[in-house]
Amino acid sequence: MIRRGLVFGILFGLLTVQMLFAQRPIPRGQTNNGTGQAERQGADPEEEEVSDGRRPLLDDSTRQVYGPKTSLFYFERDLKRNRLQLYEQDTSLTNFHNYDPVAKGGWKYQDLGNIGSAAKPVFYEIPEVIGLRSGFQAYDLYYHDPAKRRYFDTKSPFTEMSAFFGGGNRNMLDIAFARNINPRWNVGFELHTERIRKTLNPVQRDDHMAEQNAYTFHTNYRSENGKYWLLGGFSRMRHVVYEIGGIIPPEVDSTSLYFTYEDAKVWLHNSRARDLRQDYHIYHEYKLGNGLQIYHTFDNRNQNVVFGSDLTTSDSLFFNQERLNAQEDTTRNESDFAEWKNEFGVKGSYKGFYYNAFTRVRNGRMESPFFPDKRETFNEVFIGGELIGKISDRWSLSADGEYLIPGAFRIHGLFVSPWLELEYTKALYKPTSQQQIYYGNHYRWENNFDNIGVDQIKGRIKLDFNKISLRPNLTINRVNNYVYFNEDRIATQASGEAYMLMPGLIANFQIGKKFRWDSEVIFTEISGEGADNFRIPQLYANTRFYFDSPMFNENVFVQLGIDVRYKSSYYAEAYNPSFQQYYLQNTFEVYAYPVADLFLDFRINRTRVLFKYNHLNAGLMEQEGYFVTPDYTGYRSFLDLGITWYLFD
Numbered sequence: 001m002i003r004r005g006l007v008f009g010i011l012f013g014l015l016t017v018q019m020l021f022a023q024r025p026i027p028r029g030q031t032n033n034g035t036g037q038a039e040r041q042g043a044d045p046e047e048e049e050v051s052d053g054r055r056p057l058l059d060d061s062t063r064q065v066y067g068p069k070t071s072l073f074y075f076e077r078d079l080k081r082n083r084l085q086l087y088e089q090d091t092s093l094t095n096f097h098n099y100d101p102v103a104k105g106g107w108k109y110q111d112l113g114n115i116g117s118a119a120k121p122v123f124y125e126i127p128e129v130i131g132l133r134s135g136f137q138a139y140d141l142y143y144h145d146p147a148k149r150r151y152f153d154t155k156s157p158f159t160e161m162s163a164f165f166g167g168g169n170r171n172m173l174d175i176a177f178a179r180n181i182n183p184r185w186n187v188g189f190e191l192h193t194e195r196i197r198k199t200l201n202p203v204q205r206d207d208h209m210a211e212q213n214a215y216t217f218h219t220n221y222r223s224e225n226g227k228y229w230l231l232g233g234f235s236r237m238r239h240v241v242y243e244i245g246g247i248i249p250p251e252v253d254s255t256s257l258y259f260t261y262e263d264a265k266v267w268l269h270n271s272r273a274r275d276l277r278q279d280y281h282i283y284h285e286y287k288l289g290n291g292l293q294i295y296h297t298f299d300n301r302n303q304n305v306v307f308g309s310d311l312t313t314s315d316s317l318f319f320n321q322e323r324l325n326a327q328e329d330t331t332r333n334e335s336d337f338a339e340w341k342n343e344f345g346v347k348g349s350y351k352g353f354y355y356n357a358f359t360r361v362r363n364g365r366m367e368s369p370f371f372p373d374k375r376e377t378f379n380e381v382f383i384g385g386e387l388i389g390k391i392s393d394r395w396s397l398s399a400d401g402e403y404l405i406p407g408a409f410r411i412h413g414l415f416v417s418p419w420l421e422l423e424y425t426k427a428l429y430k431p432t433s434q435q436q437i438y439y440g441n442h443y444r445w446e447n448n449f450d451n452i453g454v455d456q457i458k459g460r461i462k463l464d465f466n467k468i469s470l471r472p473n474l475t476i477n478r479v480n481n482y483v484y485f486n487e488d489r490i491a492t493q494a495s496g497e498a499y500m501l502m503p504g505l506i507a508n509f510q511i512g513k514k515f516r517w518d519s520e521v522i523f524t525e526i527s528g529e530g531a532d533n534f535r536i537p538q539l540y541a542n543t544r545f546y547f548d549s550p551m552f553n554e555n556v557f558v559q560l561g562i563d564v565r566y567k568s569s570y571y572a573e574a575y576n577p578s579f580q581q582y583y584l585q586n587t588f589e590v591y592a593y594p595v596a597d598l599f600l601d602f603r604i605n606r607t608r609v610l611f612k613y614n615h616l617n618a619g620l621m622e623q624e625g626y627f628v629t630p631d632y633t634g635y636r637s638f639l640d641l642g643i644t645w646y647l648f649d
Contacts, residue, residue, distance in 0.1 A: 066648035071158035073150040097599035116210025134337035135432025146281040151220040152178035159647040167638025169197035227287040243577040246631030259624040267318040271309035297343040333440040339364035357385040370439035423458040435491040467510035475502040485583035496529020519543040537567040588630035607645040
């Protein structure tokens with residue numbers, strides 16, 4: 001009751017703030033003056049404040065003047081690249097029903113069958129950071145990356161509220177608020193909460209598997225002459241997972257069954273993982289002259305990861321019996337990773353080309369009470385740059401790279417044309433800190449792994465016809481010295497290379513005036529001595545067929561249809577909660593199974609509503625259900641409800 005009261009109190013407070021405050025409208029234009037600063041038009045006198053400090057909500061024709069086109073946002077990457085673009089608020093319905101992060105990502109993540117559970121990409125991805133990373137990335141999917149933060153420019157106080165009530169008491173709440181203090185200074189915050197009940201063996205109504213409280217404060221400012229810009233923010237996420245360890249296999253306990261869901265027998269009842277993250281981020285730039293700016297980026301990030309288990313209970317049966325940290329009754333594995341990063345650079349635009357050159361200094365440490373020296377530190381220095389040539393809105397060529405002194409690097413090139421896109425990446429990046437050193441109560445290692453090498457080529461052909469859009473594509477990866485967790489759950493470096501050939505197709509069809517069919521298919525073939533270290537289904541497919549049309553004189557916009565996803569059979573990696581990593585296994589095959597979801601999305605004015613019936617085909621297949629990870633079943637049939645609405649004053 002206290003939590004619910006807090007949520008309603010926040011909502012009431014936001015509405016009260018909106019009623020009490022108003023602000024001056026911000027003039028804006030979306031053209032670029034060639035120096036990276038968006039040109040702004042003068043304010044409309046009719047939009048100025050009235051004498052009591054408030055603006056009229058309606059114009060002379062009683063038409064509402066504030067909406068998605070007056071509360072705009074932008075991203076740091078666009079400002080940094082001198083191509084500032086202001087985006088309107090999203091009111092589209094496409095994919096709206098896939099609200100949780102795994103579904104929103106096209107089901108290209110492997111998780112534990114519930115929102116907030118440990119997740120990893122199904123397909124191999126090159127890390128964005130070539131330097132040392134913590135390695136504790138099971139909950140990256142649920143963290144709001146500061147590099148992707150929205151910065152607002154609003155003519156009126158703006159509030160976005162989203163509430164999702166998943167079947168089985170799986171609930172999420174998102175609130176975003178922003179307002180301009182003056183035409184050049186905006187402040188705002190975001191709040192995100194998750195309360196996700198266990199889908200396997202909950203013992204009471206609020207027996208949660210995942211709980212998250214996350215918030216962000218952000219601001220952006222530009223000087224009156226437009227030469228100086230400042231973006232900044234603070235983020236914090238506390239993500240707690242009450243681990244279940246998966247369903248006890250029937251061969252271990254003959255009374256345990258796989259598809260009993262709430263009555264399932266699971267391994268763990270008294271074990272918990274916590275991932276606490278905090279981030280301070282500042283970006284600012286100053287224009288020295290035509291075509292030349294200097295900039296500085298500062299980041300301070302901290303990640304504290306803890307896993308605890310009561311070994312005096314039956315939970316001890318899940319773990320190996322060896323205790324490495326003299327913790328006989330209780331396991332408490334703790335790791336703390338912190339980094340400080342400063343990037344200094346020059347950038348600008350010249351004759352249609354954007355250029356950038358930078359130096360980055362990165363310092364950090366990994367701590368654990370069980371490390372021999374308690375703390376492992378690192379110091380990294382990078383140099384790099386970027387060059388982008390945009391011939392027109394449809395033709396561009398870019399190249400960027402960075403070098404970590406010594407021994408690691410990344411180079412990347414991208415060509416975009418109206419009918420073809422080509423991309424090449426070559427990188428040599430460091431293994432994670434956890435892969436190099438880990439001291440837990442159940443597993444321990446110290447390694448001196450070589451850097452991991454990768455070559456990646458991507459190509460996509462763009463074919464657009466009257467009512468058909470086709471995107472045949474191909475990805476080729478070559479990976480050597482790959483580091484993974486083997487069948488013994490120990491960090492290991494591969495001795496051979498792996499080659500991945502991944503042809504795919506994205507297709508969109510307009511059928512008549514009111515029906516659409518969207519599909520994506522990826523085929524993966526892996527070869528080479530290190531092929532078995534990558535567990536990827538050979539065939540991935542995701543398709544959606546739906547009705548899409550306005551109704552009731554275009555007062556209501558509706559999408560009604562069915563989603564179907566499919567992965568071929570493969571020996572998916574299993575999950576170990578004690579150090580929060582997926583590892584190889586060769587005994588449990590996650591069999592092929594198509595999953596169908598029925599959905600209804602509709603929008604009335606600026607309010608969007610979703611209904612989604614999960615696992616429509618349950619009970620209609622040869623198998624009783626499906627798995628997402630060894631010993632973790634996917635969703636049973638239940639109904640989800642969600643709503644998103646905007647307030648603009």
